[in-house]
Amino acid sequence: MANRDLDPQFTDDPTPSPAHELALQAPISEASELHFEFSVCVLEAELRLPMCHSLKAKRGILARVLNHLKKSGPVSVAEVAHQNSWSQAGIAVAALSSDRAVAEGILRASEKHLARSREVELVSASIYFL
Numbered sequence: 001m002a003n004r005d006l007d008p009q010f011t012d013d014p015t016p017s018p019a020h021e022l023a024l025q026a027p028i029s030e031a032s033e034l035h036f037e038f039s040v041c042v043l044e045a046e047l048r049l050p051m052c053h054s055l056k057a058k059r060g061i062l063a064r065v066l067n068h069l070k071k072s073g074p075v076s077v078a079e080v081a082h083q084n085s086w087s088q089a090g091i092a093v094a095a096l097s098s099d100r101a102v103a104e105g106i107l108r109a110s111e112k113h114l115a116r117s118r119e120v121e122l123v124s125a126s127i128y129f130l
Contacts, residue, residue, distance in 0.1 A: 040130040041103035043093040045114055048121040058086045061119045073106045
């Protein structure tokens with residue numbers, strides 16, 4: 001069932017709502033007005049999926065592994081490489097924090113989870129800051 005069937009306020013009318021109109025009229029902040037100190041940390045991981053023999057099986061296993069990573073900490077995850085290969089995957093896990101050590105710690109925990117997983121084999125991993 002589509003969202004439009006569930007949401008009584010959903011409409012096919014392209015006219016923006018009054019609230020959306022106000023948001024569109026709000027001034028965009030200049031970069032010089034705001035300055036927050038934060039770190040963006042990224043984990044790139046190359047995975048092997050030894051139990052997979054189809055893309056459908058791979059999607060199921062990756063969904064479980066990536067969902068567990070999301071539940072274990074404040075991260076964003078995505079498959080970013082080898083989408084058409086059923087035996088391997090490249091994923092990225094990102095964390096954002098005001099403390100560089102906290103962001104790195106979150107991703108080290110994610111790396112450990114991948115290394116301990118019975119469903120995937122961690123081939124390589126690297127953590128870097130943007």
